[in-house]
Amino acid sequence: MIHNKAIITFLLLVGAFLVSCDKVRTAQTAGEQNAARLTYWCASNQDEINLAQELVDKWNRERPEIQVTLQPIPASQSSEEALLAAIAGKTTPDICSNMWPGAMDDFTSSGGLVRLDQFPDFMEYLQKRMPAELLESFRAPDRHYYQIPWKTNPIMVMYNKKMYREAGITQPIRTYSEYLSAAAKITRDVNGDARIDQWMGYRDIRPIWWQRLFDYYTFYIAASGGATLFDSTDIAFENAASVEVFRFFSAIYKNGYYPLTTFQGDAFLAGQVATQFTGPWNITHVENFKAPGFEYGIAPIPVPDDYTGLVYTYGDHKNISIFSTTKFPSAAWQFAKYLISAQADLRLLEICSQIPLRKNLTTDPLYREYFRDNPLMMQFAEQAPYTRGVDGSSVLKEIFDAISQEYEACAVYNKRIPEEAVANAAKRARVIVAWSHR
Amino acid sequence: MNSSRSNVNKMGNKAGYLMSLPYVLYFFLFIGFPLVFSFILIFHRWNIVTPMQWIGLRNFYRLFHDVQFFISIRNTLVFLVIHIPLQIIIALILALLLNQRIRLKGFFRALYFLPVVVSGVVITILWQQLYAYETGLLNLLMTKLGITKIPWLINTNWAMPSIAIMATWKNVGLYIVLFLVGLQGIPRYLYEAAEIDGAKPIQQFFHITLPALNSTMVLVVILSTIGGFSLFIEPFVMTGGGPINSTLSAMLYIYNQAFYFGHMGYAATLGFFFAFIILMVVLIQKKFVERKD
Numbered sequence: 213m214i215h216n217k218a219i220i221t222f223l224l225l226v227g228a229f230l231v232s233c234d235k236v237r238t239a240q241t242a243g244e245q246n247a248a249r250l251t252y253w254c255a256s257n258q259d260e261i262n263l264a265q266e267l268v269d270k271w272n273r274e275r276p277e278i279q280v281t282l283q284p285i286p287a288s289q290s291s292e293e294a295l296l297a298a299i300a301g302k303t304t305p306d307i308c309s310n311m312w313p314g315a316m317d318d319f320t321s322s323g324g325l326v327r328l329d330q331f332p333d334f335m336e337y338l339q340k341r342m343p344a345e346l347l348e349s350f351r352a353p354d355r356h357y358y359q360i361p362w363k364t365n366p367i368m369v370m371y372n373k374k375m376y377r378e379a380g381i382t383q384p385i386r387t388y389s390e391y392l393s394a395a396a397k398i399t400r401d402v403n404g405d406a407r408i409d410q411w412m413g414y415r416d417i418r419p420i421w422w423q424r425l426f427d428y429y430t431f432y433i434a435a436s437g438g439a440t441l442f443d444s445t446d447i448a449f450e451n452a453a454s455v456e457v458f459r460f461f462s463a464i465y466k467n468g469y470y471p472l473t474t475f476q477g478d479a480f481l482a483g484q485v486a487t488q489f490t491g492p493w494n495i496t497h498v499e500n501f502k503a504p505g506f507e508y509g510i511a512p513i514p515v516p517d518d519y520t521g522l523v524y525t526y527g528d529h530k531n532i533s534i535f536s537t538t539k540f541p542s543a544a545w546q547f548a549k550y551l552i553s554a555q556a557d558l559r560l561l562e563i564c565s566q567i568p569l570r571k572n573l574t575t576d577p578l579y580r581e582y583f584r585d586n587p588l589m590m591q592f593a594e595q596a597p598y599t600r601g602v603d604g605s606s607v608l609k610e611i612f613d614a615i616s617q618e619y620e621a622c623a624v625y626n627k628r629i630p631e632e633a634v635a636n637a638a639k640r641a642r643v644i645v646a647w648s649h650r
Numbered sequence: 651m652n653s654s655r656s657n658v659n660k661m662g663n664k665a666g667y668l669m670s671l672p673y674v675l676y677f678f679l680f681i682g683f684p685l686v687f688s689f690i691l692i693f694h695r696w697n698i699v700t701p702m703q704w705i706g707l708r709n710f711y712r713l714f715h716d717v718q719f720f721i722s723i724r725n726t727l728v729f730l731v732i733h734i735p736l737q738i739i740i741a742l743i744l745a746l747l748l749n750q751r752i753r754l755k756g757f758f759r760a761l762y763f764l765p766v767v768v769s770g771v772v773i774t775i776l777w778q779q780l781y782a783y784e785t786g787l788l789n790l791l792m793t794k795l796g797i798t799k800i801p802w803l804i805n806t807n808w809a810m811p812s813i814a815i816m817a818t819w820k821n822v823g824l825y826i827v828l829f830l831v832g833l834q835g836i837p838r839y840l841y842e843a844a845e846i847d848g849a850k851p852i853q854q855f856f857h858i859t860l861p862a863l864n865s866t867m868v869l870v871v872i873l874s875t876i877g878g879f880s881l882f883i884e885p886f887v888m889t890g891g892g893p894i895n896s897t898l899s900a901m902l903y904i905y906n907q908a909f910y911f912g913h914m915g916y917a918a919t920l921g922f923f924f925a926f927i928i929l930m931v932v933l934i935q936k937k938f939v940e941r942k943d
Binding site for chain 1: 698699700775782783790801803888890891892893911
């Protein structure tokens with residue numbers, strides 16, 4: 213009996229304590245009662261979480277009328293999967309800064325996103341920030357904007373300087389012939405055990421659609437002078453540039469310049485491969501984990517020998533969108549403008565090693581010191597205006613899958629000639645598009 | 651008297667209903683509802699976020715023209731043809747050995763069962779590294795022994811057998827346990843009688859052990875067939891379905907259609923069609939393997 217009384221008294225005390233705590237909290241936040249409350253999802257890598265946390269903390273201090281709660285995108289195979297699940301479950305955030313343009317069609321057709329050009333200052337703000345031509349490329353098929361172009365990660369060649377030197381390569385590689393010739397010198401048995409243990413490069417050979425963004429597609433954009441897979445609404449990759457790219461990778465695998473192994477870990481940092489196709493985000497990783505004395509450089513994507521003109525590449529853009537579930541679209545737009553402000557862009561460079569989509573980036577005095585201290589980032593920044601994204605199509609993944617199947621058959625296993633493989637991929641892509649319109 | 655018995659019965663019924671309620675709820679929520687919903691999806695196009703669109707039997711039209719799906723079914727059958735006999739033979743041999751009076755019997759049983767309880771993804775990544783053509787341990791050993799390297803996962807003829815070997819290694823422990831249970835249920839006097847009649851061990855195996863294990867064999871064949879049909883993690887992690895679709899299993903293809911490409915309706919159609927194939931195969935197997943006596 214005494215035991216029961218003690219339990220009841222204890223529970224009453226705990227209850228009273230919790231109620232008093234709640235009252236204190238209510239009093240503390242009385243000033244924020246009318247504040248707009250936003251949930252903001254950022255990418256789930258640590259650098260971007262750090263950046264977002266810093267920006268959100270500063271914003272919350274300075275703008276008590278709009279309070280933001282930060283949450284990294286929930287764990288999933290990809291951000292797009294997590295966002296699609298959130299749209300289906302009506303649990304989307306107010307704003308998200310990891311929107312891949314290739315998935316926009318799904319988001320917009322579901323009515324999941326706020327039309328951004330409804331805000332009176334949207335066009336003016338964005339036109340001040342970035343080149344008009346680049347801004348235009350992010351317009352949706354209905355001629356409206358649902359994404360705020362934020363950052364790019366131009367894919368370039370990162371190479372091991374020591375391995376280049378040892379192979380007698382003194383100039384950055386610019387063409388397919390130069391790359392293959394260098395590969396013939398670099399790919400070899402270093403320790404004399406009759407097994408090749410050093411290769412020119414490495415790519416994941418599994419037929420996974422998004423892997424092709426970083427080999428076939430990057431090289432296709434470069435070889436074609438900036439073309440993408442679609443020309444308006446028609447399939448446009450059945451051309452000489454695609455054939456050249458397939459032939460180039462076919463030569464690489466036929467000669468064993470890339471291994472067919474699936475590596476666990478970073479083969480570039482381990483000194484097993486001389487080159488990798490990567491974006492500026494990788495600089496932070498390489499700097500953090502490189503061995504003492506490890507030297508590396510950056511070069512544009514190689515192009516066919518007869519190619520002339522500017523070298524374009526895949527931009528791997530990530531943008532900001534506001535979800536239509538938000539109760540505070542104007543507040544979300546205010547916060548989005550803050551995320552792409554000049555100062556926030558500087559922190560994006562400093563913390564994440566990623567390139568903001570901002571015109572005059574390399575000449576703006578605000579960023580001069582950063583680029584002086586980070587010359588490799590300067591190369592990525594100079595490449596940034598010459599990037600292309602992906603087409604906004606609901607069947608883009610399937611088309612990349614079709615390309616991936618043919619790439620594997622032709623380039624990796626030499627079972628088809630490049631012309632036939634490209635024709636097959638284009639034929640399949642047209643069937644996919646036709647099916648999607650039925 | 652009758653009234654009190656009726657009250658007890660009613661109370662018993664209530665308790666029974668209450669106790670079965672969690673499973674009934676679970677069944678309707680996670681099996682019944684998805685099953686009915688998937689059936690509805692068969693006649694729709696749906697990518698999770700946009701509204702469902704009625705397309706009648708168009709998913710079936712697509713299915714019967716989908717070459718890749720039939721390749722994935724063929725691959726799955728190839729896997730089963732290699733995996734099931736391999737698994738049964740190895741499991742039976744090891745079970746017969748473990749059924750003898752040997753030292754460290756418990757240790758060996760645990761050892762063979764260990765891969766069954768380890769995460770499938772962990773094992774798959776481990777074997778992916780063992781199988782690696784240029785850097786893998788298996789090819790390193792073969793090179794040292796002067797044997798030509800095997801393109802385990804990068805050759806269309808080798809990739810599926812390699813996956814079948816790995817899957818057998820992972821699952822054999824479970825089937826050893828099942829066979830052991832079966833072996834221990836065979837009366838000892840049958841062997842003693844056979845010995846008196848002059849039957850040799852091999853004759854005892856074929857005329858006593860194997861027939862007595864028939865019900866276990868049916869169970870093992872059905873379980874490994876159903877398990878084999880659900881082949882997914884191994885090709886998903888190791889090969890992505892390659893090289894040139896040679897390890898693209900039906901489950902992997904259905905997964906890609908649903909979760910990569912957002913064709914929920916089509917994936918549901920493939921799922922039902924595939925379930926029908928599994929049912930047919932299991933019924934045929936049961937007819938051939940099961941002995942009436």
